[in-house]
């Protein structure tokens with residue numbers, strides 16, 4: 001298996017980056033994760049577009065176009081065995097000679113990418129699907145969560161506090177008691193047949209899975225979906241709660257802080273939307 005670093009493909013142990021890299025010293029970079037099943041990437045254009053927007057937001061000038069990214073991803077997929085792969089892409093501001101906060105000039109960004117094995121495509125079967133018990137706590141991350149920064153300490157600490165309580169994810173709410181997202185997922189609820197998810201703003205990452213769900217559900221006029229503020233009380237009182245991400249797709253949440261959601265099993269709307277997602281996820 002091979003990884004990509006700054007224009008070359010090599011064995012993972014050959015890939016070397018200086019400790020003076022700003023990705024290492026400051027977490028000064030942008031990343032993406034793109035799933036691929038049987039060589040087909042899911043949401044490729046949307047993932048690359050989000051990365052380009054993140055790079056522009058932090059003023060990293062990298063001249064890779066979409067086709068260059070496609071070639072890197074396809075080359076990595078071809079050198080990594082197995083039908084289910086995640087592709088990790090990472091761009092840092094680069095390696096400077098000094099540790100200065102100021103953005104350096106004349107420094108080339110560091111570009112690193114590798115594949116990792118995914119367990120397989122998420123199931124649409126309630127008995128086989130991965131389901132989630134989650135923690136709920138106040139969001140203590142920064143105020144630019146729309147940027148997919150490699151600086152993930154806030155997310156890591158939130159995830160870990162859920163893990164300590166025996167949970168697999170942590171859903172977050174802001175100081176007003178409004179749901180933002182989870183440590184590595186977006187959040188949806190279902191109440192009386194209506195699907196809802198928090199609106200895009202600087203408190204959340206614009207998830208590609210979230211976007212795909214909105215596109216797919218909008219083509220089914222019998223399904224109702226709203227982008228609106230959701231309070232933590234509404235979440236606890238919902239018929240269904242989902243966490244979504246590129247690798248989880250639509251992940252059913254069965255318990256929040258130990259409290260059962262709905263019937264305590266993946267719900268009928270989850271079944272409908274995860275099935276539609278499975279059928280249409282490569283259409284975009």
Ligand code: PMP
Pocket residue numbers: 033155181182183184185186204205206207208209210244245246247
């Ligand atoms: N929010 C956060 C904080 C995340 O890390 C992720 C995973 N990248 C998501 C939401 C979901 O985004 P996506 O659907 O693009 O994987």
